[in-house]
Amino acid sequence: MNQWTSHAVEYHAVLSRAKEVADKHGCVLNSDKERLEKVVGLMTENYVAAGDYYCPCKQSHPLDPNKDVVCPCPEWQDEIAKDDHCFCRLFYSK
Numbered sequence: 001m002n003q004w005t006s007h008a009v010e011y012h013a014v015l016s017r018a019k020e021v022a023d024k025h026g027c028v029l030n031s032d033k034e035r036l037e038k039v040v041g042l043m044t045e046n047y048v049a050a051g052d053y054y055c056p057c058k059q060s061h062p063l064d065p066n067k068d069v070v071c072p073c074p075e076w077q078d079e080i081a082k083d084d085h086c087f088c089r090l091f092y093s094k
Helices: 005-024 033-050 076-083
Strands: 027-029 091-093
Touching: 005 027, 005 033, 005 091, 076 091
Parallel strands: none
Antiparallel strands: 027 091
């Protein structure tokens, strides 16, 4: 599968949530499978470690739940409107 096989159940839950968010807001997930797996996988690691869907691309290192943002971040729709994708390249306009 991928490097997140040890958290396969969580990975699929995070991916399913991302698909639901995309569908709800009229956008799509990145068609680049490698990029999609990377972002969803890193978000899965954050979910397992911290219990929420922290954005892996905008997080501090180490993750700080008190200041890091949950995906989708507050700016994601503005980023899609401007660039046709969010900063993480997880969500794209149709």
